[in-house]
Amino acid sequence: MAQCSGNELMKEECENHEKCMKMIQAVLDGSATPDEIEHFKNNIEVCKPCVDGYELEKSIKESLKTKVSKVCCPQKTIEQLKVKIGIGLLLILGLVIKIKVIQEIFI
Amino acid sequence: MEFEEEEEELIESKPKYSEAEKYRIFDKEFMPHVDSMYNFAFRLTNDEDDANDLMQDTFMKAFRFINSFQEGTNSKAWLFRILKNSFINDYRKKSKEPSKVDYQEVETVYNSTEDAEYESTTDLRIEAVQDMIGDEVAMALNGLPVDFRTVIILCDIEGFTYEEMAKILDIPIGTVRSRLHRARNLLKEKLRSYAKSMGYKELR
Numbered sequence: 001m002a003q004c005s006g007n008e009l010m011k012e013e014c015e016n017h018e019k020c021m022k023m024i025q026a027v028l029d030g031s032a033t034p035d036e037i038e039h040f041k042n043n044i045e046v047c048k049p050c051v052d053g054y055e056l057e058k059s060i061k062e063s064l065k066t067k068v069s070k071v072c073c074p075q076k077t078i079e080q081l082k083v084k085i086g087i088g089l090l091l092i093l094g095l096v097i098k099i100k101v102i103q104e105i106f107i
Numbered sequence: 108m109e110f111e112e113e114e115e116e117l118i119e120s121k122p123k124y125s126e127a128e129k130y131r132i133f134d135k136e137f138m139p140h141v142d143s144m145y146n147f148a149f150r151l152t153n154d155e156d157d158a159n160d161l162m163q164d165t166f167m168k169a170f171r172f173i174n175s176f177q178e179g180t181n182s183k184a185w186l187f188r189i190l191k192n193s194f195i196n197d198y199r200k201k202s203k204e205p206s207k208v209d210y211q212e213v214e215t216v217y218n219s220t221e222d223a224e225y226e227s228t229t230d231l232r233i234e235a236v237q238d239m240i241g242d243e244v245a246m247a248l249n250g251l252p253v254d255f256r257t258v259i260i261l262c263d264i265e266g267f268t269y270e271e272m273a274k275i276l277d278i279p280i281g282t283v284r285s286r287l288h289r290a291r292n293l294l295k296e297k298l299r300s301y302a303k304s305m306g307y308k309e310l311r
């Protein structure tokens with residue numbers, strides 16, 4: 001699309017398709033710059049490989065988002081983690097108490 | 108190397124949270140991401156036990172270095188960065204994954220085959236993608252080298268912005284963009300071969 005503008009007829013070839021696709025992906029990913037969004041809006045309908053590319057990328061992105069199952073963290077793992085963090089707290093508390101005891105003895 | 112940088116960065120910070128605050132932050136800011144983190148760990152390692160260990164290591168590290176986390180900032184990105192670094196440093200070496208290809212090497216290879224790659228992906232049809240079930244898409248994703256898999260997981264599954272991904276991966280935004288672009292071309296290749304096999308099944 002970077003290279004395709006102004007033609008009334010839809011272009012069958014895209015001279016700069018790789019660059020176009022990066023921009024199209026950025027738009028779909030919600031990370032395009034305002035300039036890119038503007039360029040995208042003005043040019044997307046002019047270039048057939050870019051229109052097709054846009055549709056395909058969109059459909060793959062949606063498939064990844066909605067079809068690939070998310071694995072949940074096993075409850076056992078969460079419990080183990082809480083125990084570990086809890087033990088960490090006990091060690092710190094133990095250390096603080098020790099230091100205080102030592103201080104009391106020597107001061 | 109990245110890990111050392113991170114450790115340095117983490118160690119330099121001055122203690123600022125009380126013990127009670129640490130627990131509150133851990134519960135409020137870190138624990139809500141436990142499923143996303145596990146999912147990321149699982150997709151990286153392709154192994155439940157490794158994902159388990161990797162996730163626990165990450166949370167332990169996050170707790171240990173909690174003082175370098177600024178409350179109210181993006182805790183998910185912060186945790187993902189630690190997980191990614193732990194994966195690279197501790198798990199990647201012993202991972203069961205067969206091919207360990209260097210970033211640079213892979214990117215050079217795909218740079219030189221960019222045109223050929225594009226030609227061969229044009230016959231992937233949207234209908235074929237739409238007909239695929241989750242397992243087929245997941246298998247195609249799992250078949251990608253881990254660096255390419257990672258950017259797709261972060262972007263398409265976890266919905267991070269390029270800016271966030273740049274921080275998580277310690278790479279410039281331009282590299283995020285090109286790596287994503289290459290990852291997607293590779294994914295299309297994989298999907299295309301699944302689409303072909305689907306067509307073959309239908310004909311039988």
Ligand SMILES: [Zn+2]
Pocket residue numbers: 001002003004014015016017020047049050
């Ligand atoms: Zn174009």
